[in-house]
Amino acid sequence: MTQFTFDAPTVIRTKRDGGVLSDAAIDWVIDAYTHGRVADEQMSALLMAIFLRGMTAAEIARWTAAMVDSGERMDFSDLRRGGRPLALVDKHSTGGVGDKTTIPLVPVVMACGGAVPQAAGRGLGHTGGTLDKLESIAGFTAEISKHQIRQQLCDLGAAIFAAGELAPADRKIYALRDITATTESLPLIASSVMSKKIAEGANALVLDTKVGSGAFLKTEEESRELARTMVELGTAHGLTTRAVLTDMSTPLGCAIGNAVEVAESLEVLAGGGPPDVVELTVTLAAEMLDAAGLDGVDPAQTLADGSAMDRFRDLVAAQGGDLGQDLHVGPHAETITAPRDGRMESIDAMAVGLAVWRLGAGRSAPGERVQPGAGMYIHRRVGEPVSAGEPLFTLYTETPDRFEGAIAELDGGWAVGDAAPPARPLIIDRITSGD
Numbered sequence: 001m002t003q004f005t006f007d008a009p010t011v012i013r014t015k016r017d018g019g020v021l022s023d024a025a026i027d028w029v030i031d032a033y034t035h036g037r038v039a040d041e042q043m044s045a046l047l048m049a050i051f052l053r054g055m056t057a058a059e060i061a062r063w064t065a066a067m068v069d070s071g072e073r074m075d076f077s078d079l080r081r082g083g084r085p086l087a088l089v090d091k092h093s094t095g096g097v098g099d100k101t102t103i104p105l106v107p108v109v110m111a112c113g114g115a116v117p118q119a120a121g122r123g124l125g126h127t128g129g130t131l132d133k134l135e136s137i138a139g140f141t142a143e144i145s146k147h148q149i150r151q152q153l154c155d156l157g158a159a160i161f162a163a164g165e166l167a168p169a170d171r172k173i174y175a176l177r178d179i180t181a182t183t184e185s186l187p188l189i190a191s192s193v194m195s196k197k198i199a200e201g202a203n204a205l206v207l208d209t210k211v212g213s214g215a216f217l218k219t220e221e222e223s224r225e226l227a228r229t230m231v232e233l234g235t236a237h238g239l240t241t242r243a244v245l246t247d248m249s250t251p252l253g254c255a256i257g258n259a260v261e262v263a264e265s266l267e268v269l270a271g272g273g274p275p276d277v278v279e280l281t282v283t284l285a286a287e288m289l290d291a292a293g294l295d296g297v298d299p300a301q302t303l304a305d306g307s308a309m310d311r312f313r314d315l316v317a318a319q320g321g322d323l324g325q326d327l328h329v330g331p332h333a334e335t336i337t338a339p340r341d342g343r344m345e346s347i348d349a350m351a352v353g354l355a356v357w358r359l360g361a362g363r364s365a366p367g368e369r370v371q372p373g374a375g376m377y378i379h380r381r382v383g384e385p386v387s388a389g390e391p392l393f394t395l396y397t398e399t400p401d402r403f404e405g406a407i408a409e410l411d412g413g414w415a416v417g418d419a420a421p422p423a424r425p426l427i428i429d430r431i432t433s434g435d
Ligand code: URA
Pocket: 093, 094, 095, 121, 124, 188, 189, 190, 192, 193
């Protein structure tokens, strides 16, 4: 019997012309791309066809399952602490600007008794990545062995690691999407997030699904659909999954970039920091603890009493990091000042994300080095009073020729007006299976 084989041009053409990919075609193309039998150019064309044509729910489910099957699936069900199975729970964000929440959140959940196997990502498009941020801590590494991940989960209650052999198809596709303008696609975001998270071995997952200009999907309707899709994908794979819709029309916190976001996270862990970062951290922690069946612990208390900070120090030290060394913020700085008296009327998350990317915090070519010191500090948040001439934004970079492009991105992305705009809620909604 002859075995039917696929070829990339036919698969691309099917999707380009608006067709539905069969299960077998999806399994073939993911496997062939993972093993180098489909070229980057061909996968780029297919990703663009998916971006333009979309996918059915059945195609998304199969594409996600094929990405999970492209690598190994971790299993921590044999691990015990104090004779009891670990409460394995994680969170993932769909990508935002200034979203450093993972950094304070993981130690808060550790301090509350959870165990977090966090397969974290790098920057994608205009959004930052947890790994790029944490690597601005001297010595910190996310390239840790499976043995070390297991050991840290038992001894400390968390490990933050590069996805490695988990969903290797996503690793390749993610890097390709980052440089081919194919990030903003519901099927590609849902399958990317969920393939890693299904493979990483948690029992429960909370998805921070961003809404607004700084999110990959801009409208609330699209973000709701993304959240529902991801929740159903997780549930179908036996993972207790829920989503929180949160506002990303303006950056989260005051610091955006790599080292500057770690510095702001340390403020949160020290019991201070911007109220929105604290609110999101505590809200997501409460969801994670509830999803993992842990009750009777107050996540906010772990920020107030220093126990989350202690857990963070333990975690960073276990992964080679030295918090005793200064975080290097870019040596070159430019400040933008207020043109008039008034109130900060708007700060657009997308404009800020693109400006920080231009300063060197993200990549425009595969594997490019990001600048730990690239970033921005927002001195006046939306709604706050401003006086003519006072600093509104400070931009940092290691390479001053980047200022011109960054300032151009920011231009028109903020406004000072006469009155504060109506306050927007940060937490918009929760979505659980069946919603
Ligand atoms: N996070 C991911 O892991 N993938 C995406 O596509 C977006 C956010």
